[in-house]
Amino acid sequence: MYSPSIRNADSSPVGPVKETLAIGMDIGGTNCDIGFVNQHGACLRHISVSTQSHACFEGFRDATLAAIREHLQQLAGYRCVGMGIAAPGANSRNGRVTDPSNLGWPDICLTDAFGRFLPFPIYVTNDANAAALGEKKYGFAKDLNNFVLLTLGTGLGAGIFVDGKLLLGRSGFGGELGHTRISDETRLCGCGQMGCLETYVSATGLRRTVMELIAKYGKSSGALSHLDFHQLTAERVGQAAADGDILALEAFEITGSVLGKKMADWATVLDPEAFILFGGLTRAGEFLLDPIQRSFQQALSNFLRDPIPVVLSAVPHGEAAVLGACHISEFLHQTQEV
Numbered sequence: 001m002y003s004p005s006i007r008n009a010d011s012s013p014v015g016p017v018k019e020t021l022a023i024g025m026d027i028g029g030t031n032c033d034i035g036f037v038n039q040h041g042a043c044l045r046h047i048s049v050s051t052q053s054h055a056c057f058e059g060f061r062d063a064t065l066a067a068i069r070e071h072l073q074q075l076a077g078y079r080c081v082g083m084g085i086a087a088p089g090a091n092s093r094n095g096r097v098t099d100p101s102n103l104g105w106p107d108i109c110l111t112d113a114f115g116r117f118l119p120f121p122i123y124v125t126n127d128a129n130a131a132a133l134g135e136k137k138y139g140f141a142k143d144l145n146n147f148v149l150l151t152l153g154t155g156l157g158a159g160i161f162v163d164g165k166l167l168l169g170r171s172g173f174g175g176e177l178g179h180t181r182i183s184d185e186t187r188l189c190g191c192g193q194m195g196c197l198e199t200y201v202s203a204t205g206l207r208r209t210v211m212e213l214i215a216k217y218g219k220s221s222g223a224l225s226h227l228d229f230h231q232l233t234a235e236r237v238g239q240a241a242a243d244g245d246i247l248a249l250e251a252f253e254i255t256g257s258v259l260g261k262k263m264a265d266w267a268t269v270l271d272p273e274a275f276i277l278f279g280g281l282t283r284a285g286e287f288l289l290d291p292i293q294r295s296f297q298q299a300l301s302n303f304l305r306d307p308i309p310v311v312l313s314a315v316p317h318g319e320a321a322v323l324g325a326c327h328i329s330e331f332l333h334q335t336q337e338v
Protein backbone atom coordinates (compact mmCIF):
# COMPACT_ATOMS: atom_id res chain seq x y z
CA MET A 1 0.00 0.00 0.00
CA TYR A 2 2.78 2.38 0.84
CA SER A 3 5.01 4.16 -1.65
CA PRO A 4 8.08 6.02 -0.47
CA SER A 5 7.92 8.82 -3.03
CA ILE A 6 5.90 10.33 -5.86
CA ARG A 7 7.71 10.31 -9.19
CA ASN A 8 7.12 11.30 -12.81
CA ALA A 9 7.44 8.73 -15.59
CA ASP A 10 11.10 9.76 -16.08
CA SER A 11 11.66 8.96 -12.37
CA SER A 12 12.33 12.56 -11.39
CA PRO A 13 10.58 13.60 -8.19
CA VAL A 14 7.31 15.57 -8.62
CA GLY A 15 7.79 17.61 -5.47
CA PRO A 16 8.82 17.28 -1.88
CA VAL A 17 8.53 13.68 -0.77
CA LYS A 18 5.86 13.24 1.88
CA GLU A 19 5.61 10.41 4.33
CA THR A 20 2.50 8.35 3.81
CA LEU A 21 -0.25 7.31 6.15
CA ALA A 22 -3.26 5.02 5.90
CA ILE A 23 -6.52 5.28 7.83
CA GLY A 24 -7.91 2.23 9.60
CA MET A 25 -11.55 2.30 10.75
CA ASP A 26 -13.08 -0.33 13.04
CA ILE A 27 -16.87 0.00 13.22
CA GLY A 28 -18.30 -1.61 16.35
CA GLY A 29 -21.78 -1.66 17.84
CA THR A 30 -21.03 1.20 20.26
CA ASN A 31 -18.05 3.09 18.86
CA CYS A 32 -16.11 3.47 15.66
CA ASP A 33 -12.34 3.61 16.26
CA ILE A 34 -10.26 5.41 13.67
CA GLY A 35 -6.46 5.28 13.50
CA PHE A 36 -4.10 7.31 11.33
CA VAL A 37 -1.14 5.00 10.84
CA ASN A 38 2.21 5.80 9.20
CA GLN A 39 4.16 3.43 6.96
CA HIS A 40 6.09 2.08 9.94
CA GLY A 41 2.87 0.95 11.66
CA ALA A 42 2.88 3.75 14.24
CA CYS A 43 -0.55 5.12 15.08
CA LEU A 44 -0.21 8.93 14.80
CA ARG A 45 -3.76 9.66 15.95
CA HIS A 46 -6.51 7.49 17.41
CA ILE A 47 -10.04 8.86 17.65
CA SER A 48 -13.43 7.40 18.45
CA VAL A 49 -16.81 8.32 16.95
CA SER A 50 -20.08 7.07 18.46
CA THR A 51 -22.02 4.68 16.24
CA GLN A 52 -25.13 4.84 18.43
CA SER A 53 -25.78 8.56 18.80
CA HIS A 54 -26.87 9.11 15.18
CA ALA A 55 -30.41 8.63 13.90
CA CYS A 56 -29.28 7.12 10.59
CA PHE A 57 -26.22 5.94 8.69
CA GLU A 58 -25.82 9.30 6.93
CA GLY A 59 -25.51 11.05 10.32
CA PHE A 60 -22.76 8.63 11.35
CA ARG A 61 -21.02 8.96 7.99
CA ASP A 62 -21.02 12.77 8.10
CA ALA A 63 -19.66 12.88 11.67
CA THR A 64 -16.95 10.39 10.68
CA LEU A 65 -16.01 12.32 7.54
CA ALA A 66 -15.77 15.59 9.49
CA ALA A 67 -13.45 13.97 12.04
CA ILE A 68 -11.29 12.41 9.31
CA ARG A 69 -10.95 15.72 7.41
CA GLU A 70 -10.08 17.63 10.57
CA HIS A 71 -7.29 15.22 11.50
CA LEU A 72 -5.94 14.97 7.96
CA GLN A 73 -5.62 18.76 7.96
CA GLN A 74 -3.59 18.56 11.14
CA LEU A 75 -1.47 15.81 9.55
CA ALA A 76 -0.82 17.87 6.41
CA GLY A 77 2.80 16.70 6.28
CA TYR A 78 1.55 13.22 5.34
CA ARG A 79 -0.04 11.91 2.14
CA CYS A 80 -3.02 9.60 2.79
CA VAL A 81 -2.87 6.56 0.48
CA GLY A 82 -6.13 4.87 1.43
CA MET A 83 -8.62 3.87 4.10
CA GLY A 84 -9.55 0.38 5.27
CA ILE A 85 -12.87 -0.22 7.02
CA ALA A 86 -13.51 -3.21 9.29
CA ALA A 87 -17.09 -3.98 10.30
CA PRO A 88 -19.04 -7.05 11.42
CA GLY A 89 -20.57 -8.76 8.38
CA ALA A 90 -18.59 -6.63 5.91
CA ASN A 91 -17.56 -8.24 2.65
CA SER A 92 -14.27 -7.50 0.86
CA ARG A 93 -15.62 -8.75 -2.47
CA ASN A 94 -18.35 -6.11 -2.83
CA GLY A 95 -17.63 -3.55 -0.10
CA ARG A 96 -21.03 -4.13 1.50
CA VAL A 97 -22.21 -4.73 5.05
CA THR A 98 -24.86 -7.33 4.47
CA ASP A 99 -26.59 -7.39 7.85
CA PRO A 100 -25.89 -4.21 9.82
CA SER A 101 -29.12 -4.63 11.79
CA ASN A 102 -27.36 -4.29 15.17
CA LEU A 103 -26.23 -0.84 14.00
CA GLY A 104 -29.73 0.12 12.85
CA TRP A 105 -28.53 0.69 9.28
CA PRO A 106 -29.89 -0.63 6.01
CA ASP A 107 -27.78 -2.78 3.68
CA ILE A 108 -24.92 -0.41 2.77
CA CYS A 109 -21.99 -0.35 0.34
CA LEU A 110 -19.31 1.21 2.53
CA THR A 111 -16.82 1.70 -0.29
CA ASP A 112 -19.36 3.86 -2.17
CA ALA A 113 -20.68 5.61 0.93
CA PHE A 114 -17.23 6.89 1.91
CA GLY A 115 -15.49 6.75 -1.49
CA ARG A 116 -17.75 9.50 -2.91
CA PHE A 117 -16.39 11.97 -0.37
CA LEU A 118 -12.73 11.04 0.02
CA PRO A 119 -9.92 11.40 -2.56
CA PHE A 120 -8.24 8.05 -1.89
CA PRO A 121 -9.25 4.37 -2.27
CA ILE A 122 -11.51 2.69 0.30
CA TYR A 123 -11.27 -1.01 1.22
CA VAL A 124 -13.61 -3.09 3.37
CA THR A 125 -13.42 -6.35 5.29
CA ASN A 126 -15.03 -7.99 8.29
CA ASP A 127 -13.69 -7.41 11.79
CA ALA A 128 -12.19 -10.90 12.20
CA ASN A 129 -10.26 -10.63 8.92
CA ALA A 130 -8.98 -7.20 9.97
CA ALA A 131 -7.79 -8.62 13.30
CA ALA A 132 -6.00 -11.41 11.39
CA LEU A 133 -4.32 -8.80 9.17
CA GLY A 134 -3.24 -6.85 12.25
CA GLU A 135 -1.81 -10.06 13.70
CA LYS A 136 -0.01 -10.84 10.43
CA LYS A 137 1.56 -7.39 10.18
CA TYR A 138 2.37 -6.69 13.82
CA GLY A 139 1.71 -9.73 16.01
CA PHE A 140 2.50 -13.39 16.56
CA ALA A 141 1.79 -14.27 12.91
CA LYS A 142 4.34 -11.85 11.45
CA ASP A 143 6.43 -14.72 10.04
CA LEU A 144 3.60 -17.22 9.52
CA ASN A 145 1.96 -18.02 6.19
CA ASN A 146 -0.65 -20.45 7.51
CA PHE A 147 -2.62 -19.60 10.62
CA VAL A 148 -6.14 -19.29 12.00
CA LEU A 149 -7.10 -16.32 14.15
CA LEU A 150 -10.28 -16.84 16.17
CA THR A 151 -12.15 -13.85 17.62
CA LEU A 152 -13.97 -14.96 20.75
CA GLY A 153 -16.39 -12.18 21.60
CA THR A 154 -20.17 -11.88 21.48
CA GLY A 155 -19.92 -14.31 18.56
CA LEU A 156 -17.10 -16.37 17.07
CA GLY A 157 -15.31 -14.97 14.01
CA ALA A 158 -12.24 -16.18 12.16
CA GLY A 159 -9.55 -14.88 9.83
CA ILE A 160 -7.66 -17.61 8.00
CA PHE A 161 -4.34 -17.27 6.18
CA VAL A 162 -3.50 -20.03 3.72
CA ASP A 163 -0.10 -20.00 1.99
CA GLY A 164 0.35 -16.32 2.84
CA LYS A 165 -3.05 -15.16 1.59
CA LEU A 166 -6.20 -14.30 3.48
CA LEU A 167 -8.97 -16.74 2.66
CA LEU A 168 -12.05 -14.97 1.22
CA GLY A 169 -13.74 -17.65 -0.85
CA ARG A 170 -16.08 -17.29 -3.81
CA SER A 171 -18.34 -14.56 -2.45
CA GLY A 172 -16.25 -13.18 0.41
CA PHE A 173 -17.82 -15.21 3.22
CA GLY A 174 -15.02 -17.78 3.49
CA GLY A 175 -13.79 -18.59 6.98
CA GLU A 176 -17.06 -18.21 8.91
CA LEU A 177 -15.98 -20.91 11.35
CA GLY A 178 -18.47 -19.81 14.00
CA HIS A 179 -21.22 -21.25 11.79
CA THR A 180 -19.70 -24.67 11.34
CA ARG A 181 -21.85 -27.06 13.30
CA ILE A 182 -21.22 -29.26 16.29
CA SER A 183 -24.63 -30.90 16.38
CA ASP A 184 -27.92 -30.85 14.53
CA GLU A 185 -30.56 -30.04 17.06
CA THR A 186 -29.38 -28.22 20.15
CA ARG A 187 -29.08 -24.43 20.17
CA LEU A 188 -30.60 -22.02 17.67
CA CYS A 189 -28.03 -19.67 16.09
CA GLY A 190 -28.60 -16.11 14.89
CA CYS A 191 -27.85 -17.32 11.34
CA GLY A 192 -31.03 -19.44 11.41
CA GLN A 193 -29.36 -22.85 11.79
CA MET A 194 -29.24 -25.16 14.80
CA GLY A 195 -26.08 -26.20 16.63
CA CYS A 196 -23.56 -23.68 15.23
CA LEU A 197 -20.24 -23.56 17.08
CA GLU A 198 -20.70 -19.95 18.21
CA THR A 199 -23.83 -20.91 20.12
CA TYR A 200 -21.37 -22.65 22.47
CA VAL A 201 -18.02 -20.91 21.95
CA SER A 202 -18.59 -17.17 22.46
CA ALA A 203 -19.49 -14.94 25.38
CA THR A 204 -23.16 -15.55 24.58
CA GLY A 205 -22.58 -19.30 24.25
CA LEU A 206 -20.80 -19.44 27.60
CA ARG A 207 -23.77 -17.69 29.24
CA ARG A 208 -26.17 -20.19 27.65
CA THR A 209 -24.04 -23.05 28.99
CA VAL A 210 -24.11 -21.56 32.50
CA MET A 211 -27.91 -21.21 32.36
CA GLU A 212 -28.24 -24.86 31.27
CA LEU A 213 -25.98 -25.97 34.13
CA ILE A 214 -28.02 -23.92 36.62
CA ALA A 215 -31.16 -25.64 35.32
CA LYS A 216 -29.44 -29.01 35.67
CA TYR A 217 -27.99 -28.55 39.16
CA GLY A 218 -30.61 -26.30 40.73
CA LYS A 219 -30.77 -22.75 42.05
CA SER A 220 -28.37 -23.27 44.94
CA SER A 221 -25.57 -24.55 42.76
CA GLY A 222 -23.09 -21.70 43.24
CA ALA A 223 -22.23 -18.03 42.90
CA LEU A 224 -23.96 -17.62 39.54
CA SER A 225 -27.20 -19.46 40.18
CA HIS A 226 -29.13 -16.41 41.43
CA LEU A 227 -28.41 -14.38 38.27
CA ASP A 228 -30.70 -14.13 35.26
CA PHE A 229 -29.39 -14.24 31.69
CA HIS A 230 -29.01 -10.45 31.41
CA GLN A 231 -27.08 -10.16 34.66
CA LEU A 232 -24.78 -12.97 33.68
CA THR A 233 -21.65 -11.79 31.82
CA ALA A 234 -18.56 -13.66 30.65
CA GLU A 235 -16.55 -11.51 33.09
CA ARG A 236 -18.73 -12.68 35.99
CA VAL A 237 -18.31 -16.30 34.95
CA GLY A 238 -14.53 -15.74 34.75
CA GLN A 239 -14.48 -14.19 38.22
CA ALA A 240 -16.54 -17.07 39.63
CA ALA A 241 -14.10 -19.56 38.07
CA ALA A 242 -11.19 -17.67 39.65
CA ASP A 243 -12.98 -18.02 43.00
CA GLY A 244 -13.19 -21.79 42.47
CA ASP A 245 -16.92 -21.98 41.59
CA ILE A 246 -17.50 -25.52 40.30
CA LEU A 247 -20.32 -24.56 37.92
CA ALA A 248 -18.26 -21.76 36.30
CA LEU A 249 -15.29 -24.11 35.91
CA GLU A 250 -17.53 -26.72 34.27
CA ALA A 251 -18.92 -24.08 31.89
CA PHE A 252 -15.40 -23.18 30.73
CA GLU A 253 -14.52 -26.89 30.49
CA ILE A 254 -17.48 -27.47 28.14
CA THR A 255 -16.70 -24.35 26.08
CA GLY A 256 -13.00 -25.12 25.70
CA SER A 257 -13.58 -28.79 25.02
CA VAL A 258 -16.05 -28.07 22.20
CA LEU A 259 -13.68 -25.56 20.59
CA GLY A 260 -10.60 -27.82 20.88
CA LYS A 261 -12.35 -30.62 18.96
CA LYS A 262 -13.36 -28.26 16.16
CA MET A 263 -9.82 -26.84 15.98
CA ALA A 264 -8.53 -30.39 15.44
CA ASP A 265 -10.96 -30.70 12.49
CA TRP A 266 -9.74 -27.41 11.01
CA ALA A 267 -6.11 -28.47 11.53
CA THR A 268 -6.83 -31.50 9.35
CA VAL A 269 -8.21 -29.27 6.60
CA LEU A 270 -5.75 -26.36 6.82
CA ASP A 271 -2.52 -27.76 8.34
CA PRO A 272 -1.82 -24.42 10.08
CA GLU A 273 1.35 -23.27 11.82
CA ALA A 274 -0.66 -21.85 14.74
CA PHE A 275 -4.08 -21.03 16.14
CA ILE A 276 -4.28 -17.53 17.60
CA LEU A 277 -7.05 -16.60 20.02
CA PHE A 278 -8.32 -13.05 20.24
CA GLY A 279 -11.19 -11.24 21.94
CA GLY A 280 -12.83 -10.60 25.29
CA LEU A 281 -13.50 -14.25 26.18
CA THR A 282 -9.73 -14.96 26.19
CA ARG A 283 -9.48 -12.84 29.36
CA ALA A 284 -10.62 -16.02 31.14
CA GLY A 285 -7.02 -17.24 30.54
CA GLU A 286 -6.22 -20.75 31.76
CA PHE A 287 -9.87 -21.56 32.56
CA LEU A 288 -10.54 -21.51 28.83
CA LEU A 289 -7.10 -22.30 27.40
CA ASP A 290 -6.44 -25.49 29.40
CA PRO A 291 -9.57 -27.38 28.21
CA ILE A 292 -8.97 -26.11 24.65
CA GLN A 293 -5.41 -27.49 24.68
CA ARG A 294 -6.45 -30.83 26.18
CA SER A 295 -9.32 -31.40 23.81
CA PHE A 296 -7.34 -30.17 20.77
CA GLN A 297 -4.41 -32.50 21.43
CA GLN A 298 -6.69 -35.47 22.09
CA ALA A 299 -8.67 -34.98 18.88
CA LEU A 300 -5.73 -34.25 16.59
CA SER A 301 -4.96 -36.86 13.93
CA ASN A 302 -1.71 -38.78 14.40
CA PHE A 303 -0.11 -37.36 11.26
CA LEU A 304 -0.50 -33.83 12.69
CA ARG A 305 1.24 -34.58 15.96
CA ASP A 306 3.97 -31.98 15.33
CA PRO A 307 3.10 -29.27 17.83
CA ILE A 308 0.63 -26.67 16.54
CA PRO A 309 0.85 -23.75 18.99
CA VAL A 310 -2.38 -22.34 20.41
CA VAL A 311 -1.53 -18.84 21.59
CA LEU A 312 -3.18 -15.60 22.63
CA SER A 313 -3.02 -12.63 20.26
CA ALA A 314 0.04 -10.39 20.58
CA VAL A 315 -1.77 -7.28 19.32
CA PRO A 316 -3.68 -5.11 21.82
CA HIS A 317 -7.45 -5.69 21.53
CA GLY A 318 -8.24 -2.05 20.87
CA GLU A 319 -5.75 -1.75 18.01
CA ALA A 320 -5.75 -5.00 16.04
CA ALA A 321 -8.66 -4.25 13.70
CA VAL A 322 -7.64 -0.62 13.17
CA LEU A 323 -4.05 -1.61 12.33
CA GLY A 324 -5.24 -4.51 10.19
CA ALA A 325 -7.73 -2.35 8.31
CA CYS A 326 -4.83 -0.16 7.17
CA HIS A 327 -3.46 -3.17 5.28
CA ILE A 328 -6.59 -4.49 3.58
CA SER A 329 -5.44 -3.25 0.19
CA GLU A 330 -2.26 -5.32 0.42
CA PHE A 331 -4.14 -8.59 0.80
CA LEU A 332 -6.78 -7.63 -1.75
CA HIS A 333 -4.01 -7.05 -4.25
CA GLN A 334 -2.57 -10.46 -3.39
CA THR A 335 -5.89 -12.26 -3.77
CA GLN A 336 -6.61 -10.60 -7.11
CA GLU A 337 -3.32 -11.96 -8.44
CA VAL A 338 -4.31 -15.57 -7.73
Ligand SMILES: [Zn+2]
Nearest residue numbers: 179189191196
Ligand atom coordinates in the same frame (compact mmCIF):
# COMPACT_ATOMS: atom_id res chain seq x y z
ZN1 LIG B 1 -24.89 -20.00 12.78
